Amino acid sequence: MAGMTLLRKVLPALGWAVALLLVGRLLLLVQGVPGLLWPTLLLRMAALAVIAPALVAEFWVALHLNVHLPTWLLVWALMLLYGRLWLAIRRLWETLDTPTHLGRRAFLAGTGVVAASSYGVVNSYPDPEITRLPLPLQDLPPGLAGLRVVLLSDLHRGPAINRAYLEQVVKKVNGLRPDLILLPGDFVSKSSAYFADVTAVLSKLRPTIASFATLGNHDHWEGAEAAQRALSRAGVLLLQNRSIHLTEDRRLTMAGARGLCLAGVDDLGAGQPDLVAALAGVSPRVPTILLSHNPDFAEQPSALKSGSRVDLQVSGHTHGGQVILPGIGPVVSGSHFGLKYLYGHVQGPRWPVFVTRGIGASVLPLRIGSPPEIVVFELSGQDDSSRLPEPG
Numbered sequence: 001m002a003g004m005t006l007l008r009k010v011l012p013a014l015g016w017a018v019a020l021l022l023v024g025r026l027l028l029l030v031q032g033v034p035g036l037l038w039p040t041l042l043l044r045m046a047a048l049a050v051i052a053p054a055l056v057a058e059f060w061v062a063l064h065l066n067v068h069l070p071t072w073l074l075v076w077a078l079m080l081l082y083g084r085l086w087l088a089i090r091r092l093w094e095t096l097d098t099p100t101h102l103g104r105r106a107f108l109a110g111t112g113v114v115a116a117s118s119y120g121v122v123n124s125y126p127d128p129e130i131t132r133l134p135l136p137l138q139d140l141p142p143g144l145a146g147l148r149v150v151l152l153s154d155l156h157r158g159p160a161i162n163r164a165y166l167e168q169v170v171k172k173v174n175g176l177r178p179d180l181i182l183l184p185g186d187f188v189s190k191s192s193a194y195f196a197d198v199t200a201v202l203s204k205l206r207p208t209i210a211s212f213a214t215l216g217n218h219d220h221w222e223g224a225e226a227a228q229r230a231l232s233r234a235g236v237l238l239l240q241n242r243s244i245h246l247t248e249d250r251r252l253t254m255a256g257a258r259g260l261c262l263a264g265v266d267d268l269g270a271g272q273p274d275l276v277a278a279l280a281g282v283s284p285r286v287p288t289i290l291l292s293h294n295p296d297f298a299e300q301p302s303a304l305k306s307g308s309r310v311d312l313q314v315s316g317h318t319h320g321g322q323v324i325l326p327g328i329g330p331v332v333s334g335s336h337f338g339l340k341y342l343y344g345h346v347q348g349p350r351w352p353v354f355v356t357r358g359i360g361a362s363v364l365p366l367r368i369g370s371p372p373e374i375v376v377f378e379l380s381g382q383d384d385s386s387r388l389p390e391p392g
């Protein structure tokens with residue numbers, strides 16, 4: 001009973017606080033720069049008094065609801081810009097001697113558009129999509145049929161992608177009950193300090209067999225040795241120009257005559273890929289999956305002249321274009337072969353390649369038309385390994 005009385009007292013105060021914060025938000029939206037454009041000092045001070053707590057409260061909410069901080073800051077920067085722009089339009093409207101009520105309507109409509117677009121930007125970094133694909137491999141022993149192989153690329157822990165988001169991704173991956181996890185690089189962006197989070201996040205992966213990685217260009221830029229240490233501490237096996245063999249009874253060995261080979265090459269752009277070393281001693285009767293961060297590796301001279309067997313190269317790097325503008329297409333592809341290796345199954349000159357959109361983002365924490373992705377291959381031992389379906 002006492003609790004109900006307290007609630008009755010507290011609720012109206014909370015309602016007023018929320019209303020005040022909303023007014024502060026709206027004022028900033030409309031005015032651009034807090035309070036500076038109001039006609040008298042008293043009004044300026046009053047506007048600022050309402051706006052300031054709104055800003056602080058929203059900052060607190062952004063932090064605690066795991067909104068990406070750079071995105072949030074970008075939204076506020078856009079708000080200021082929109083506010084100034086809108087003021088300029090209003091002034092122009094007034095000089096044209098337009099009836100006031102029409103100006104107000106346009107003003108309110110514009111405010112709505114700005115609010116809606118800012119909401120869109122805040123929510124522009126979506127949850128990863130799950131792409132499920134069958135992967136028929138010639139010579140796959142029956143004991144390995146049904147194996148679930150998760151492909152998870154371009155985590156890009158950094159200013160644009162926070163640790164909590166990646167922990168959610170890892171939970172999703174574990175929910176897929178993976179047997180093998182393939183991580184073809186770009187674990188961080190902008191600073192080697194983020195490798196500690198990479199260790200923390202990846203050590204929560206729970207494959208039934210093991211996780212494997214290669215390095216990407218960003219890992220090299222921030223420190224290949226730090227990247228290797230981070231992966232090793234997380235229990236991830238680095239396939240840096242080397243391979244490992246999975247036997248029919250699902251044990252990892254150095255080589256074998258029957259089973260599955262997992263090989264990896266160093267990054268094409270920033271590392272030193274060595275395909276000969278990566279595939280040394282691998283039997284041509286063993287189906288082989290090759291990890292290479294950069295899909296362009298499939299077109300390199302070492303790949304073209306290789307006589308080794310590769311059933312599928314798995315890559316990331318392109319982010320599927322990351323930002324695909326309507327009528328324009330992807331802003332960048334990250335490939336020297338135009339849009340050929342932007343996303344999905346591609347037939348390379350020597351072997352098929354699958355390029356995933358990956359998880360993270362470069363430069364801006366934005367994904368438009370190219371959502372983050374986790375891929376799950378289910379292996380089977382079908383005879384015709386060339387029939388690789390398009391992702392649906």
Ligand SMILES: [Fe+2]
Pocket residue numbers: 154156186216317318319362
């Ligand atoms: Fe990347």
